[in-house]
Amino acid sequence: MRIGIVGAGAVGSFFGALLHRADHQVVFLARGKHLEAMRKNGLIVKREEGTFTLYSTFTDDPKNLANAELILFCVKSNDTENMAKQLLPILSKDTKVITLQNGIDNEERLGEIFGFQRIFSCATYVQTAIEEPGVVNQQGRVALVIGELDHSAREKCSEIVTCFNQAGIDATYTGNIFEKKWRKLLWNITFNPLSAISTATVGDILDNKPLRTTAESVCKEAMEVAIKVGIPIDTDQTMSTIFKNAERARIHQTSMLQDRMSGKQMEVESVCGYVMRKAQELEISVPTIQATYSILTYLNKHQSLRPNQELAK
Numbered sequence: 001m002r003i004g005i006v007g008a009g010a011v012g013s014f015f016g017a018l019l020h021r022a023d024h025q026v027v028f029l030a031r032g033k034h035l036e037a038m039r040k041n042g043l044i045v046k047r048e049e050g051t052f053t054l055y056s057t058f059t060d061d062p063k064n065l066a067n068a069e070l071i072l073f074c075v076k077s078n079d080t081e082n083m084a085k086q087l088l089p090i091l092s093k094d095t096k097v098i099t100l101q102n103g104i105d106n107e108e109r110l111g112e113i114f115g116f117q118r119i120f121s122c123a124t125y126v127q128t129a130i131e132e133p134g135v136v137n138q139q140g141r142v143a144l145v146i147g148e149l150d151h152s153a154r155e156k157c158s159e160i161v162t163c164f165n166q167a168g169i170d171a172t173y174t175g176n177i178f179e180k181k182w183r184k185l186l187w188n189i190t191f192n193p194l195s196a197i198s199t200a201t202v203g204d205i206l207d208n209k210p211l212r213t214t215a216e217s218v219c220k221e222a223m224e225v226a227i228k229v230g231i232p233i234d235t236d237q238t239m240s241t242i243f244k245n246a247e248r249a250r251i252h253q254t255s256m257l258q259d260r261m262s263g264k265q266m267e268v269e270s271v272c273g274y275v276m277r278k279a280q281e282l283e284i285s286v287p288t289i290q291a292t293y294s295i296l297t298y299l300n301k302h303q304s305l306r307p308n309q310e311l312a313k
């Protein structure tokens with residue numbers, strides 16, 4: 001298949017590399033030092049089972065994705081509209097677009113621009129980071145849960161799942177992607193904002209009693225909102241699963257923390273902002289989420305307050 005990776009950062013570079021290794025024709029849209037390094041030395045992928053390097057088309061020009069049959073949409077959610085509008089006049093009407101982004105609101109924003117029948121959504125379970133320009137590091141398990149927004153596109157969705165499976169990626173189909181994305185969001189809202197504010201890893205949050213208590217408060221508030229929007233949740237069991245899964249990501253710096261450390265805009269709106277606005281609509285009080293939202297919005301505006309220019313080791 002001809003595949004375009006839109007936003008070949010940590011997630012896009014990793015999945016693009018696996019698809020390229022499975023003989024798909026993959027074009028990576030990237031920019032800055034990461035693009036420069038990939039053009040010079042190839043893309044280096046480090047995994048527990050070994051390191052490999054691949055050479056492909058690395059570009060900063062969206063026009064090079066014109067003949068893609070499938071786009072993996074992997075920019076940060078702050079860049080969603082801008083990127084989608086650049087792609088719209090370039091892509092064919094049949095090109096499928098799958099978002100691997102965190103949060104739930106990208107799907108709607110993409111659907112409004114491209115049309116809902118060709119947008120597919122994915123709950124992305126992976127821990128990846130750009131270790132240095134040109135080098136992506138992946139740890140732990142890899143799993144994708146994929147679904148369509150418009151049920152008439154179910155068959156096309158199965159083709160995407162098969163494409164990932166053939167590349168050795170554990171991808172499964174769900175008929176209710178919205179619920180899966182909500183469950184993923186519950187994990188992200190519990191750990192990402194707090195890690196970005198405190199600069200703590202997931203393991204640090206688990207081990208530090210006050211931080212853990214705050215994470216539990218965020219989780220409880222977000223679950224209340226999820227239940228009100230119709231997600232079937234057993235709160236005790238869900239909370240216990242979220243914290244059990246976190247044990248497997250102990251050394252992980254959440255994507256939001258990685259952004260803060262490198263002075264990038266954090267995905268505050270699609271994680272905290274989205275849940276906060278839903279809570280307001282539903283008249284649910286979410287004071288802890290509100291607090292994390294206000295701090296992170298401030299930090300996003302005042303980049304000079306970032307703790308470090310470099311990713312923390």
Ligand SMILES: NC(=O)C1=CN([C@@H]2O[C@H](COP(=O)(O)OP(=O)(O)OC[C@H]3O[C@@H](n4cnc5c(N)ncnc54)[C@H](OP(=O)(O)O)[C@@H]3O)[C@@H](O)[C@H]2O)C=CC1
Pocket residue numbers: 006007008009010011012029030031032034060074075076077079083100101102124125126127128129130255264267
């Ligand atoms: N990292 C992880 O482990 C996980 C991340 N996610 C989610 O996946 C999504 C992607 O995250 P992640 O890969 O970490 O983010 P990254 O910032 O590493 O990747 C996004 C990439 O897109 C590039 N980009 C943005 N706009 C353009 C443009 N106009 N032209 C070319 N390149 C562009 C960015 O460049 P630049 O750096 O210059 O901005 C960056 O390299 C997020 O929604 C995140 O929450 C989900 C699960 C796990």
Ligand SMILES: CC(C)(CO)C(=O)C(=O)O
Pocket residue numbers: 102124125126127128188192249252253254255256
């Ligand atoms: C924790 C993780 C890696 C889960 O896949 C994630 O979604 C993130 O860092 O934003």
